[in-house]
Amino acid sequence: QVVCVTGASGYIASWLVKFLLQRGYTVNATVRDPNNPKKVDHLVKLDGAKERLHLFKADLLEEGSFDSAVQGCQAVFHTASPFFIGAKDPQAELLDPAVKGTLNVLKSCSKSATLKRVVVTSSVAAVANNDRPKAPDVVVDETWFSDPEFCRKNGGWYDLSKTLAEETAWKFAKENNIDLVTINPALVSGPLLQPELNTSAAAVLNFVNGSPTFKNITLGWIDVRDVANAHILAYENASANGRYILVERVIHHSQAVQILRDIYPTLPLPDKCVEDKPYPPVFQVSKERAKSLGLEFTPLEVSLKDTVESLREKGFVKF
Ligand code: NDP
Numbered sequence: 366q367v368v369c370v371t372g373a374s375g376y377i378a379s380w381l382v383k384f385l386l387q388r389g390y391t392v393n394a395t396v397r398d399p400n401n402p403k404k405v406d407h408l409v410k411l412d413g414a415k416e417r418l419h420l421f422k423a424d425l426l427e428e429g430s431f432d433s434a435v436q437g438c439q440a441v442f443h444t445a446s447p448f449f450i451g452a453k454d455p456q457a458e459l460l461d462p463a464v465k466g467t468l469n470v471l472k473s474c475s476k477s478a479t480l481k482r483v484v485v486t487s488s489v490a491a492v493a494n495n496d497r498p499k500a501p502d503v504v505v506d507e508t509w510f511s512d513p514e515f516c517r518k519n520g521g522w523y524d525l526s527k528t529l530a531e532e533t534a535w536k537f538a539k540e541n542n543i544d545l546v547t548i549n550p551a552l553v554s555g556p557l558l559q560p561e562l563n564t565s566a567a568a569v570l571n572f573v574n575g576s577p578t579f580k581n582i583t584l585g586w587i588d589v590r591d592v593a594n595a596h597i598l599a600y601e602n603a604s605a606n607g608r609y610i611l612v613e614r615v616i617h618h619s620q621a622v623q624i625l626r627d628i629y630p631t632l633p634l635p636d637k638c639v640e641d642k643p644y645p646p647v648f649q650v651s652k653e654r655a656k657s658l659g660l661e662f663t664p665l666e667v668s669l670k671d672t673v674e675s676l677r678e679k680g681f682v683k684f
Contacts, residue, residue: 368600369393369438371423371431371470372445374404376563377486377553380593381442386413388597393434395423395445407558425466431473439479440600443470444486446530448523448564455522463526467534475541483538484599486592487547489585489650490524491531492610499583499648506651507549507608546599550592550611551585551650554668556675569672572618572625573632574682578639579622585612585650586621588663588671598658605658612650613662619644621669628670632684 368385372378373394385392396404399420408414421434425445435441445466452458467485474483494511497503513532516525531547538545553565562570572579592611599605616624622634638644652662676682 366439367391367437368440369434370442371395377592378444379558380589381596383411384593386411391417393419393421395421395434397424403560425462431470435473435477437479439481441474441483442596452522459522459526463530464533467530471537482544482600484596485534485547487531487549488527489549489551490527492549494524500646504649504651507610507654546605547608548595549608550587553589553592554586554672555589556671570676570681573673576635578637579618579635581638581640583617583645583647585615586665587611587613588668591663595660602658609654611655614665615647617644624666624669
């Protein structure tokens with residue numbers, strides 16, 4: 366079977382490509398710059414890549430860019446979307462590539478006669494950013510949708526980009542009869558295959574690079590290998606449908622630091638919160654739908670340790 370992965374050089378997509386090749390798929394992998402070794406060297410070295418990996422140049426903002434990569438595929442995994450904090454021009458840097466890019470990819474999909482399903486990498490950012498109270502007895506599940514106004518008011522441009530992109534995807538899929546499934550992961554940790562630091566791995570790096578403080582935030586976490594596997598299960602499982610939230614555990618950053626302290630007792634880790642305010646409460650997130658795909662969750666302790674070891678191996682941190 367031939368499948369397409371958009372944004373193949375990214376953190377999550379690299380694991381997805383690796384697992385797809387392992388399972389015998391032929392992979393049409395789109396990247397913005399196939400001549401940049403930092404974006405493709407780690408992909409072409411994967412087992413099976415020589416025989417079954419094909420690189421395509423495609424940009425989210427270019428109309429028709431994905432047509433050739435999608436042509437002849439049974440599945441499209443649309444992972445490409447900018448993920449970074451501190452955009453100067455959020456419309457151009459985050460919202461347009463996320464929303465117009467999703468539309469662009471889905472338009473290519475709608476022209477395909479071979480396509481069975483599209484799996485879009487959405488996010489918990491498109492689920493939980495709303496006015497509904499969070500508390501230890503509250504269970505967030507797939508019926509929750511983020512509120513674009515809430516994202517706008519709270520300055521969450523990335524969150525807004527994911528919320529609008531997912532809305533756009535569902536609308537276009539419905540109107541064009543595309544079998545769509547979304548994967549909605551929390552903050553992703555776990556080892557890096559790519560040489561460049563991505564935003565969520567940077568969040569783990571911030572715990573171990575000598576910073577004296579941790580942020581006052583409460584977040585869900587999920588391992589990158591589980592995220593990649595969930596994409597494949599969502600395609601291979603014929604009855605999969607709708608959205609699948611992926612969260613192993615929701616914790617405050619102080620608890621993430623404690624997990625790392627237990628693993629690395631001698632490492633200097635941040636020992637105080639950056640602000641003197643109450644911690645945002647933890648809440649629960651339903652695992653039911655993800656488990657129904659057959660997904661098993663990597664414990665956060667393992668995932669965080671593997672992230673730190675990977676960051677150390679790649680020279681992002683020395684100790
Ligand atoms: P990365 O930054 O590692 O990957 C993002 C990918 O998007 C890169 O391959 C990048 O391509 C591509 N991309 C960005 N802008 C464009 C563009 N204009 N045209 C084509 N490609 C573009 O991030 P992740 O692997 O973490 O994220 C992958 C997906 O997962 C995203 O959709 C993200 O929103 C989602 N996600 C991530 C989470 C996380 O914690 N990591 C949590 C929940 C969801 P290039 O290499 O050319 O720059």
